[in-house]
Amino acid sequence: MVVKLFLFILLLDGASSALDTRNGSNEIAVVEKAYLKWVKQMASFKHSLFQKPENKFKPCLKLRVRKKPRFGDFRTVQKAIKSVPAVNLCRVVISIGAGTFREKVEIPPTMAYITLVGAGADKTIIEWDDTADRMGPSGHPLGTFASATFAVNSPYFIAKNITFKNKAPLPPSGALGKQAVALRISADTAAFIGCKFFGAQDTLYDHIGRHYFKDCYIEGSVDFIFGNGLSLYKDCHLNAIGSSYGALTAQRRQSMLEETGFSFVNCKVTGSGALYLGRAWGTFSRVVFAYTYMDKIITPKGWYDWGDKNREMTVFYGQYKCSGPGAEFERRVSWSRELTTEEAKPFMSVDFIDGHVWLPTS
Incomplete structure (x- = not known):
C-alpha cells in the first residue's frame, strides 16, 4: 500500500503537463490520468476500502x-487532516x-x-483562487484537475x-485556461449536506464515484457541475452568474455500460445569462431534472450536443414534472426526453446512488 502510494506521488510530481480536456483537445490531463490509473490498480486489490460500501459513523477521533x-487543536484545515493516520480506518470528525x-x-x-463539520455555510469558508492556466510547482500549468x-x-x-470557494474572477466569454474548481470529489461514497460551492467556470468537479448533495447551493457560469460521477442532487439551489451563454452541467459518461449520471430532484435553478441545462461532454452523457423550478434563464432548447450531432443519438437528457418559466418542454431539442413516471422513478431516490447502503441516516 505505502509503496503504491509513493509511486503515485512520484508520478504526480513528474507529470509534464495538465491539459484541459474540454478545450477541444483529445488529450487527457496527465495528472488526472495518473490518478485514475492508480485508483484502477488499487481497486484490483482485495483491500477493505474498495470492497462493497461499509460506512462507519461512530467517531473514533474528534479534532477542532x-x-x-x-x-482548537489546529489553526488550518490541512494541518488537521495531516494529523490523521495516513491509512485511516475509522471515522474522524473535524469541526x-x-x-x-x-x-x-x-x-x-x-x-x-x-467528516468535516462547519459552524454554518455562511460562517465557515474555505477558499483559494487557482486557475487551470496557473503555473504549478513543477513549472507547468495546474490544469483543471489540480x-x-x-x-x-x-x-x-x-x-x-461549509462553503468551498474558488475566488478566481469570472472570466470573459471564450477565455482559455480559466477553469477554477472550488471542490473536486474524486472518490466513492461522499455526502455534502448544507454546503455551498462558489466559483465561475467549472465550480464543482463531480469527478468519479457515488455522491449525494443535499440542501446545497452551487454557483457558477460554464459547466459549473461537471465530471463523470453518479450523483444525486436533492433540494439544491443552482445559481448561474454568467452574462452570456453558459451551461449548468457537463456530464462525461463515455459508454452505455457506465452507470454514471447526474440527477437533480426538487431543486431550483436561478441566475443570469442564458443557461443550457447541460452540454454533452461525454458521448453517453446522462442528466435528469425532476420536480425542479427553472427560471427564465434556461434556453428554450435546453441542451447542447457539444458540436457533435452523433451524440444526439446516445445522450440521455430528461425532465420530469419541472416548473417555472424555463421548464417548458415544447421547444426543447428533439433528442431530449419528457420522462414518464416509470422512466423517472430510478432517478428519484437515493437508490440511484445505492445510498441506502452508505449514506448517514442523520
Missing part, C-alpha cells in the same frame, strides 16, 4: 480547527469554527472516513455546513 489557537480559511486542501486516497481549492480523493467523506 479554530482561527484562535487556544480554542471547523467560524472564519475564512484561505488555504488549498487535499485529502489523500488512503485517508477514508473523514486547480481545486478543496480536493477529496478518499472514500466515505462527509461535509456539513
